[in-house]
Structure formats: structure tokens, C-alpha cells
Amino acid sequence: MNAPTSFDKASALREKLVVIGNGMAGCRAVEEILARDPERFDITIFGAEPRVNYNRIMLSPVLAGEKTFDEIVLNTAEWYAENGIELVGGDPVDHIDRERQTVVSRSGRAEPYDKLLIATGSDPFIIPVAGRDLPGVVTFRDLDDVDKMLAAAGQGGNAVVIGGGLLGLEAAHGLSLRGMKVTVIHLMPTLMERQLDEAAGWLLKTELERRGQTILTGADTQEIIEKDGHVAGVRLKDGQEIPADIVVMAVGIRPSTMLAKTAGLDCERGVMVDDHMVTSDANVLAVGECVQHRGLCYGLVAPLWEMCRSLADHLTGTPSGYQGSVTSTKLKVSGIDVFSAGDFSGGDGAEDIVMRDAARGVYKRVVLKDDKIVGAVLYGDTADGNWYFDLLKKAEDISEIRDGLIFGQAFALGGGANADPNAAVAALSDDAEICGCNGVSKGKVVDTIRAGACSLDAVRSQCKASASCGSCTGLVESLLALTLGDEVQAGAKTLCKCTSFTHDDARRLIVEKELRAMPQVMQELHWTTPDGCASCRPALNYYLLCAWPGEYEDDQKSRFVNERLHANIQKDGTYSVVPRMWGGLTNPRELRAIADVVEKYDAPMVKVTGGQRLDIFGIKKEDLPAVWADLNAAGMVSGHAYGKSLRTVKTCVGSEWCRFGTQDSTGLGVKIEQMTWGSWMPHKFKIAVSGCPRNCAEATIKDFGVVCVDSGYELHIGGNGGIKVRATDLLCKVGTEEEVMEHCAAFIQLYREDAHYLERTAPWLERKGLEWIKAQMFDDPDTVRRLAARFRQSQKFMQNDPWAKRASGDRSDLHQHLATIRPALTEYA
Amino acid sequence: MQAKWLDIGPVTQIEPGMAATLPVIGGEEIAVFHTMRGEFYALVNKCPHKQGPLSQGIVHGDSVTCPLHNWRISLRSGEALGDDEGCVPTIPVKVDAGRIYLLREAVVPPTPAQRKAA
Numbered sequence: 001m002n003a004p005t006s007f008d009k010a011s012a013l014r015e016k017l018v019v020i021g022n023g024m025a026g027c028r029a030v031e032e033i034l035a036r037d038p039e040r041f042d043i044t045i046f047g048a049e050p051r052v053n054y055n056r057i058m059l060s061p062v063l064a065g066e067k068t069f070d071e072i073v074l075n076t077a078e079w080y081a082e083n084g085i086e087l088v089g090g091d092p093v094d095h096i097d098r099e100r101q102t103v104v105s106r107s108g109r110a111e112p113y114d115k116l117l118i119a120t121g122s123d124p125f126i127i128p129v130a131g132r133d134l135p136g137v138v139t140f141r142d143l144d145d146v147d148k149m150l151a152a153a154g155q156g157g158n159a160v161v162i163g164g165g166l167l168g169l170e171a172a173h174g175l176s177l178r179g180m181k182v183t184v185i186h187l188m189p190t191l192m193e194r195q196l197d198e199a200a201g202w203l204l205k206t207e208l209e210r211r212g213q214t215i216l217t218g219a220d221t222q223e224i225i226e227k228d229g230h231v232a233g234v235r236l237k238d239g240q241e242i243p244a245d246i247v248v249m250a251v252g253i254r255p256s257t258m259l260a261k262t263a264g265l266d267c268e269r270g271v272m273v274d275d276h277m278v279t280s281d282a283n284v285l286a287v288g289e290c291v292q293h294r295g296l297c298y299g300l301v302a303p304l305w306e307m308c309r310s311l312a313d314h315l316t317g318t319p320s321g322y323q324g325s326v327t328s329t330k331l332k333v334s335g336i337d338v339f340s341a342g343d344f345s346g347g348d349g350a351e352d353i354v355m356r357d358a359a360r361g362v363y364k365r366v367v368l369k370d371d372k373i374v375g376a377v378l379y380g381d382t383a384d385g386n387w388y389f390d391l392l393k394k395a396e397d398i399s400e401i402r403d404g405l406i407f408g409q410a411f412a413l414g415g416g417a418n419a420d421p422n423a424a425v426a427a428l429s430d431d432a433e434i435c436g437c438n439g440v441s442k443g444k445v446v447d448t449i450r451a452g453a454c455s456l457d458a459v460r461s462q463c464k465a466s467a468s469c470g471s472c473t474g475l476v477e478s479l480l481a482l483t484l485g486d487e488v489q490a491g492a493k494t495l496c497k498c499t500s501f502t503h504d505d506a507r508r509l510i511v512e513k514e515l516r517a518m519p520q521v522m523q524e525l526h527w528t529t530p531d532g533c534a535s536c537r538p539a540l541n542y543y544l545l546c547a548w549p550g551e552y553e554d555d556q557k558s559r560f561v562n563e564r565l566h567a568n569i570q571k572d573g574t575y576s577v578v579p580r581m582w583g584g585l586t587n588p589r590e591l592r593a594i595a596d597v598v599e600k601y602d603a604p605m606v607k608v609t610g611g612q613r614l615d616i617f618g619i620k621k622e623d624l625p626a627v628w629a630d631l632n633a634a635g636m637v638s639g640h641a642y643g644k645s646l647r648t649v650k651t652c653v654g655s656e657w658c659r660f661g662t663q664d665s666t667g668l669g670v671k672i673e674q675m676t677w678g679s680w681m682p683h684k685f686k687i688a689v690s691g692c693p694r695n696c697a698e699a700t701i702k703d704f705g706v707v708c709v710d711s712g713y714e715l716h717i718g719g720n721g722g723i724k725v726r727a728t729d730l731l732c733k734v735g736t737e738e739e740v741m742e743h744c745a746a747f748i749q750l751y752r753e754d755a756h757y758l759e760r761t762a763p764w765l766e767r768k769g770l771e772w773i774k775a776q777m778f779d780d781p782d783t784v785r786r787l788a789a790r791f792r793q794s795q796k797f798m799q800n801d802p803w804a805k806r807a808s809g810d811r812s813d814l815h816q817h818l819a820t821i822r823p824a825l826t827e828y829a
Numbered sequence: 830m831q832a833k834w835l836d837i838g839p840v841t842q843i844e845p846g847m848a849a850t851l852p853v854i855g856g857e858e859i860a861v862f863h864t865m866r867g868e869f870y871a872l873v874n875k876c877p878h879k880q881g882p883l884s885q886g887i888v889h890g891d892s893v894t895c896p897l898h899n900w901r902i903s904l905r906s907g908e909a910l911g912d913d914e915g916c917v918p919t920i921p922v923k924v925d926a927g928r929i930y931l932l933r934e935a936v937v938p939p940t941p942a943q944r945k946a947a
Contacts, residue, residue, distance in 0.1 A: 193866075197866055220841070269925075348908075529890065530865075531865045531866075532889055533890070533894075534887040534901070556847070557847050557865075561896040569885065569896055573880070817852055820851070820852050820853075821835070821851055821852070
């Protein structure tokens with residue numbers, strides 16, 4: 001039975017098309033069909049919402065008060081009427097009867113079809129936490145949701161948005177503009193992590209915080225709190241509670257496939273369709289966010305337009321075939337320009353071109369592969385987004401314009417001369433400003449170079465161009481190249497390949513510009529890679545830690561494994577553990593604890609180290625926390641034998657036992673170790689105290705050595721017993737133990753604040769000169785005291801035993817396996 | 830029939846920029862990486878150079894630097910980058926609905942019967 005319900009003469013000849021879904025995809029498909037063959041179908045559209053078709057992606061501006069509903073309507077009631085389309089609004093389809101080729105709505109209305117189009121879109125994903133059904137918890141999907149949010153905003157108060165993706169941020173922006181105090185809770189560490197890389201995500205977070213929103217990243221929702229039958233707040237897994245009068249869940253969407261599934265159509269994540277948008281039933285088609293095409297589901301509007309074109313081509317007899325889409329996104333938050341397209345995750349053979357203009361808050365990254373653009377992320381200046389996207393989709397070879405590519409279309413295509421950045425600089429007039437920070441003109445830079453400054457560093461020191469924020473470094477380098485031709489000298493060694501800054505510059509700028517987080521450093525200092533490398537990340541982590549003690553949050557993922565796991569990795573992947581023995585002293589209790597650990601964990605070797613401590617070898621990563629717990633129980637703490645940090649204070653027996661000892665070197669060694677342990681440094685740091693000039697503790701090959709003499713204490717610095725043996729230089733002589741401690745703290749702090757990461761005191765001293773170090777410490781009578789005070793201040797935050805923390809379960813994930821894969825026994829039968 | 834993909838748990842168990850390990854009884858240890866850009870990769874947890882545990886290296890971009898001798902290994906191809914040469918086997922990973930899956934046949938060692946046939 002397939003009788004049409006209408007016996008209208010004209011329509012009886014037409015095929016009957018029923019569309020489930022009055023959204024953007026459903027209506028667009030109809031528009032495309034009408035444009036090709038307006039006479040072909042008799043059309044009925046079912047919509048769940050009781051209103052005409054509107055532009056769902058413009059709901060954000062409606063929420064933000066930038067547009068009204070009327071302004072986002074796509075097709076008015078007249079359009080339906082003019083095209084003879086019957087709209088069944090507010091009556092969703094309940095099921096599809098494929099055998100009878102009929103759909104039945106919730107109200108019981110049955111509509112037969114020749115062709116059926118499923119355009120049910122997607123459903124917002126609700127995270128399964130307690131309290132998700134409370135009044136006041138809304139999603140952000142349709143106009144009803146917007147109305148609920150507007151009603152809540154009318155009362156003022158607090159809003160919590162769960163989800164820091166496109167949709168969540170747009171909801172947060174709207175609610176914020178409507179006067180609510182907004183907190184965004186995002187599970188991942190950076191906002192919009194699917195569209196943006198870490199650098200752009202960080203800029204976005206900074207800007208939103210500047211606008212008064214609270215952004216909590218890495219925040220996992222535990223439950224939604226109720227009070228008086230209404231939502232009252234959100235509790236996070238870390239225990240934090242955020243008050244809320246409304247909670248918006250915007251964590252994602254998933255294809256709405258329920259109808260298709262119950263009708264027996266093939267579905268995976270979405271309704272499976274071929275290149276003509278036909279489902280597993282030849283008479284049923286599907287389009288939009290509800291479909292899965294070649295394994296992909298789309299949540300953006302551009303692919304939907306392309307699908308609708310292929311669908312209409314197929315239904316009107318000239319099949320074209322949908323090939324899948326490359327997508328781009330923009331954030332619709334007024335005043336924040338964010339653009340992302342394609343695959344910006346890099347990969348084999350992929351090259352990044354990164355431009356960071358800190359002053360303007362601009363970040364651009366274009367990813368190339370085989371001289372073609374494969375991805376782009378733009379923040380702050382998205383004017384060229386469409387141009388990059390176009391080059392990407394057309395897979396155009398960009399090798400000809402590569403030099404100027406990152407500067408945008410106008411620059412890159414501005415003629416042959418302009419495509420060379422050097423040529424653009426050459427064209428500048430002599431009085432054009434090169435360095436904005438220091439007001440240096442092009443003429444001045446060129447004069448400086450002609451006068452003999454042949455390197456970037458020389459230019460920086462002689463005319464100050466590029467010596468401050470460094471954003472003009474590229475321009476200065478161009479001027480060097482233009483002025484000197486091939487004579488340009490390689491600049492001072494940079495921190496790593498990710499930057500043109502040296503260690504010194506990076507350190508100085510972190511303090512001067514008050515940079516307090518790694519992505520901020522990378523942005524402000526124009527890093528050329530998205531997230532640095534294994535060289536710069538540990539260095540920056542240390543510099544930030546040194547600059548902002550107690551404030552900067554240590555970054556585990558930028559630490560070498562030894563420091564991350566608080567133990568030394570050995571060649572077989574096991575670890576060795578050295579507990580602290582203050583000044584080299586021990587007692588039966590500690591020795592027993594060590595012996596017990598060796599037996600209990602089957603450690604194959606124990607060895608006395610060069611620093612007079614005991615090293616337990618062959619401990620498995622997963623056993624480390626238990627080993628530490630046992631050692632902690634005997635009163636022992638981490639010896640930091642793994643760290644860029646104070647290792648040990650080696651001592652001799654001194655006046656207490658030795659017939660030559662002049663002072664209590666053992667006691668002093670213990671005091672010094674208790675003052676200095678736990679401090680992170682540019683490299684490992686060793687101290688020794690010898691009780692007499694016989695120097696049994698070998699203090700004159702240590703970073704800081706004390707040699708006790710009859711009249712007091714000789715302080716030695718810059719010794720090294722390592723690869724290149726270096727005996728210490730004498731820093732000064734002092735009279736009391738207190739002075740020894742004060743000078744030791746001051747010297748360490750000077751080293752901590754000045755040396756390059758991974759530079760031990762010996763090469764540092766040789767680079768800076770003994771006179772420089774003495775001048776830093778003694779030219780001003782107050783310097784030693786001030787340096788020592790800074791050292792003690794930072795020690796307040798550093799003298800925590802990392803073993804105790806870890807043994808109590810902190811970051812236990814670093815030590816455990818995710819799981820063990822055990823092949824089923826039957827597989828071996 | 831066993832599923833083609835082996836579910837090894839939610840994506841949230843590995844922080845971006847970090848890695849986690851999975852020993853396989855009778856096989857190699859596997860390292861699963863989560864890059865700062867949110868992608869997941871899995872490699873045999875052995876540097877092609879001196880078998881260093883790659884899972885313990887510093888992850889940057891889509892490569893990892895081995896903690897033993899600083900070899901840089903591509904997470905995508907398992908190949909040593911730069912001037913070094915060598916390759917470590919990769920294991921196909923997919924993420925679906927917030928969970929990480931490894932391709933079972935690449936993870937589970939062949940049975941004696943399969944080995945004999947091969």
C-alpha cells in the first residue's frame with residue numbers, strides 16, 4: 001500500500017519527499033533540490049521545534065544580544081507556502097516504517113514517502129554526573145535553551161559553563177555580556193584543544209580572563225549541587241565548589257541516530273551514508289550532523305552545504321558525489337578573532353611556520369607538507385584565514401611564496417620583489433622605525449652595522465635594536481643580511497632551535513616582562529615551534545621556577561625523567577635511589593632501613609657514592625613509591641641524586657675526631673646541607689667541607705668548597721671533578737660558621753639567577769670571570785645579604801621532600817602501568 | 830569473536846605531554862603517548878638505539894626524546910629523527926567517545942599456532 005494521502009492532481013504525479021528535521025541541513029537540502037527541479041517532489045518537512053527554519057549557528061549572537069531571532073530566520077513561513085512545502089512543526093517523528101514507506105509522528109500522523117530524508121542533526125552530550133537533570137541545568141542547542149539562559153541572566157548571579165570548546169565559550173561570552181559572573185570549566189588543559197594549539201589556547205584564555213571570566217582548565221566535574229530543588233553549583237573532582245544559578249552543559253554533540261537505528265538502518269557513530277548521501281536503504285537518504293560519511297561525522301556547517309549539493313544532484317538525476325570536507329572554524333565571540341583549519345597537528349615531513357607578535361596579541365601558525373598548506377591556526381589576526389583555507393583546499397604549491405606566506409595574502413602576493421622579506425626591508429626608508437621599544441631607526445641600525453657590528457648580538461649591544469622585546473629580531477637580521485651580504489656572523493648561541501634568543505636574553509626577559517607561564521614565554525618571545533622541544537622546555541621550566549619561587553607551578557612534562565620520577569634512570573630502564581645522609585653521617589636505623597629495602601625489593605646492588613651516600617640500584621619504576629615510603633619511615637628523605645639541584649655535602653671528620661682538624665667540618669657540612677637541600681639549580685651542585693688544609697673531603701673540586709683553617713674558613717668556588725677537572729678559585733676567607741652559611745647561600749643564588757640551564761659552576765665561572773663574580777658579591781657591602789635573603793625566600797617553597805609526597809600517593813599515575821595486557825589463555829591452546 | 834580494537838581506558842588517564850605504559854604478557858611493553866595537541870600514539874616502549882624507555886622521555890610536538898641518550902623519535906612513524914637512524918614499531922591507536930583503543934592484532938603476541946603458520 002503506497003497510496004498518496006493527497007489526491008491533488010498535480011502532486012499525484014510527483015514523487016513524495018518527506019524530510020525529518022527542519023534544521024539547517026534539512027531545509028538546505030530542500031532548497032538545493034528546488035533550485036534544480038522545483039516540480040519533482042511533493043515535500044513535507046517534520047520539525048521538532050514549533051518554529052520555522054533558523055540559523056542555529058547564530059544562536060550565540062542572539063544570546064549575546066547582538067542579533068534578534070527574526071534576524072536569524074533562514075526561511076520564513078512564506079517560503080514554505082510559496083514552494084508548496086508542508087511544515088509539520090512541533091510534532092517530531094516517532095518512528096519510520098520502511099516496509100510501508102511511511103513515517104509516523106508523535107501525534108499519530110502517518111505520512112507516506114517515496115524518498116525519505118533524515119536530517120535529525122545532533123544531540124548535545126550530557127555528562128553523566130549527579131544533578132544533571134536539575135532545573136537550571138541547560139544545554140546550548142536550540143532557541144528554547146537560549147530562552148532559558150536569558151531568563152536566568154535576567155536575575156543576574158553566577159553561571160557555570162561546562163565545556164571550553166566553541167559552543168561553551170560562545171555561551172559563556174553571551175552570559176557574561178548579559179551581566180552574569182561566568183566560570184568556564186574545561187576538562188582539558190587548554191581551551192578549544194581540538195581547534196587550537198596550546199599557544200593560541202593560552203592567548204584565548206588570557207583574553208577571556210581579562211574580560212572577567214574565570215577559566216578553570218584541567219577541571220573535572222564531580223557533580224552538580226542542588227539546593228531547594230534547583231541547581232546551586234558545581235563540585236569538581238578536586239573538591240572545589242563553584243556557585244551557580246545556571247549551569248550550561250556544552251561538552252559536545254553526538255549524531256542523533258535513534259530514529260534511523262530503530263528503523264534498522266546501518267549506523268555506527270552516525271547514520272552511514274555513501275557519497276550520494278544514501279543510507280543502507282536506497283529510498284532513505286540522510287544529511288548533516290546525523291550522518292557518518294567515509295568514517296567521519298561533522299559538527300560544522302560547511303560540510304553540510306557540500307553534502308546537500310551532492311544529495312540534490314543525486315535526487316535530481318545528475319549524481320556528483322560528496323568527497324568529504326576539510327573544515328575550518330571561527331569563534332563567534334565579539335572582539336576575539338580565532339581561526340583554525342585543516343590538520344595543524346604536524347606529522348612526518350610537516351613543517352611549521354610560526355609568527356608571534358606579542359605586542360599585538362597575534363599568533364599565526366601555518367603547517368606545510370610537501371610545499372602545500374595542510375593546516376592553519378590564527379589568533380588575533382584572522383584576516384588571511386580564508387586565503388590560507390583556500391590554498392589548503394586547492395592543495396596549491398606555495399614554494400614560490402613561502403618566504404612571505406606567514407605575513408598574509410597582501411604581502412605574499414604583492415609582486416616578485418615583495419615576496420622576499422629582505423626586499424621589503426630594503427624598501428623601507430632610512431627613518432623607518434625598526435625597534436619600537438628603543439626607538440631605533442633603520443638608518444641607525446645600518447650605520448651601526450657599517451661601523452663594525454657584524455652580528456645580532458653586536459647590534460643589540462651597540463644600538464639597542466632588538467635588545468628588548470625582540471619582536472624586531474627578524475628585521476634586524478634582514479638588515480644584517482642586506483648590509484653585509486655573506487659576511488654576517490652567526491649570532492650568539494641561541495637557547496635552542498625553537499628561538500632566536502640566547503639563554504641570557506630569555507632569562508632577562510622572563511623577569512623584565514614578568515612572564516609567568518611557559519606558553520606565555522613562548523608567545524611573548526616568539527618561539528618558532530608550538531610547544532618547544534626537549535632542550536628549551538626544561539630550561540624555561542627552571543628559569544620560571546627561579547624567577548617566581550612559590551608562585552610558578554612546576555611543569556612535570558618539561559622535566560627530564562630523573563626529576564619527574566625522583567630517581568636516576570639506569571641503562572636497563574630501572575632506577576637507583578639515594579636517600580639523604582646529612583653530611584655523610586648515618587646510624588643503625590638508617591642502615592637497617594636501607595638494608596631492608598635492598599632485600600625487600602631485590603635490589604641487585606648497593607654502592608657508596610662519590611658523595612659519601614648509599615645508592616640502591618635496580619629498583620622498578622612501579623616500586624619507587626613503596627621504596628620511598630620505607631626509607632621515609634626511617635626518617636630519611638630524598639637525596640636529590642637525580643636532580644639539577646644540591647646533591648651532597650661531603651665532609652671529613654674534622655676537629656671532633658681528627659688530630660689535624662681545625663674546625664667542626666662534619667657539623668658545618670650538616671648545617672650547610674640542611675640549608676641548601678631541595679633547591680633547584682641550573683645543574684647539579686656539589687659542596688664539601690674539609691676540616692683542615694689536608695682537604696680530605698676534596699673541597700677544592702666542588703662547586704662550593706669550604707676549607708677550615710686555624711683562623712677561620714676559606715671559601716672556594718667553581719670546582720669540578722667531572723669530564724674536565726677544574727680546581728676551585730678562592731672566593732674569600734671568612735671568620736665564622738654564620739658567614740660561611742651566608743656566603744654559600746649568596747653564591748648559590750647568584751649562580752641560580754645567572755647561569756644558563758645545564759651550565760655547571762666551572763664553565764659559568766670561566767665564562768663570566770672570577771672578577772665578575774667577586775664584583776657581584778662584594779662591590780656593594782649589602783649584596784651578600786640580599787642574595788642570601790633571596791635564596792632563603794625561595795627555599796621556603798623548595799624544601800619539601802618529593803619522596804614523601806609521592807609515597808603518599810601524589811602523582812602515583814607516573815609510576816603505574818595503565819594495565820597489563822594478558823592474552824586469553826585459549827589463544828595459546 | 831574478539832573485538833578488533835582493545836579498549837585501554839579513558840583519554841583522561843594520560844595528561845597531555847605525558848605517556849603511560851602497558852606491559853603485554855609474553856610481548857613487549859607498550860608506551861601510549863598523549864601529545865600537547867591532544868593526539869594519541871602508541872609505540873613499543875624501546876628506543877631503537879639502546880632500548881631506553883621512550884615512555885619516560887619528554888614529549889614535544891609529535892616526537893619524544895629518549896631519556897637515555899636524547900634520540901628523537903617520531904611518534905607517528907617510530908623513526909629516529911635528525912641524523913640518527915632506526916625505527917621502533919608503532920601500534921595503531923584510535924580514540925572514540927573519550928576512550929583509547931589499540932589495534933588488538935598489533936598488541937597481542939601471536940599464538941604458537943599462528944607463529945608456526947607464519
